Amino acid sequence: MTTVTQLRKAALALPETEEGTHFGMVAFSVRGKGFASVTKDGEVQLQLGADEVESAVSAHPTGERISRNGTPIGFRVPLADIDGKDLNALVRAAWFARAPKRLAAALADADTGTTPGSDLPAGIGKPATRALLGAGLSTLAKVATRTEADLLALHGVGPKAVRILREELARTGRSLR
Structure with a gap:
């Protein structure tokens, strides 16, 4: 089980990450591009590539794909259902998916x-x-x-x-x- 504090630590350890809010949710971005947020229901949402989404869904049965117009854009899972090591890896993957190429x-x-x-x-x-x-x-x-x-x-x-x-x-x- 992880907490918003652990998510915050994982996200802010990455270069040029900023914390803010997005539609009332705690959110993290790199150079203005959001890569992670937490819903009011305690679910972490991560912007991931299609391959990472499929891996995350396979590894975390309580998680689900986030799609826009039928295209997978991310992954959502309750923070209580994911351990710290997996959360850190998913946050890094989301950061890499959204960070500018040179920074990544x-x-x-x-x-x-x-x-x-x-x-x-x-x-x-x-x-x-x-x-x-x-x-x-x-x-x-x-x-x-x-x-x-x-x-x-x-x-x-x-x-x-x-x-x-x-x-x-x-x-x-x-x-x-």
């Missing part, structure tokens, strides 16, 4: 750790590296524009990663904001 490609590169020009220390670990790259923080100079609380709010960045980043910034004469 940048996150895909971050996921594989192949971002050219990144000077992040390897010691912070892969989850922290993915989180920072996904948030657009590909260099120590960009990391220095954030506070410790900002960094810890990113899913995958923990106290050890922040300590290593702080030490690396200090070595180069910089600090966190």
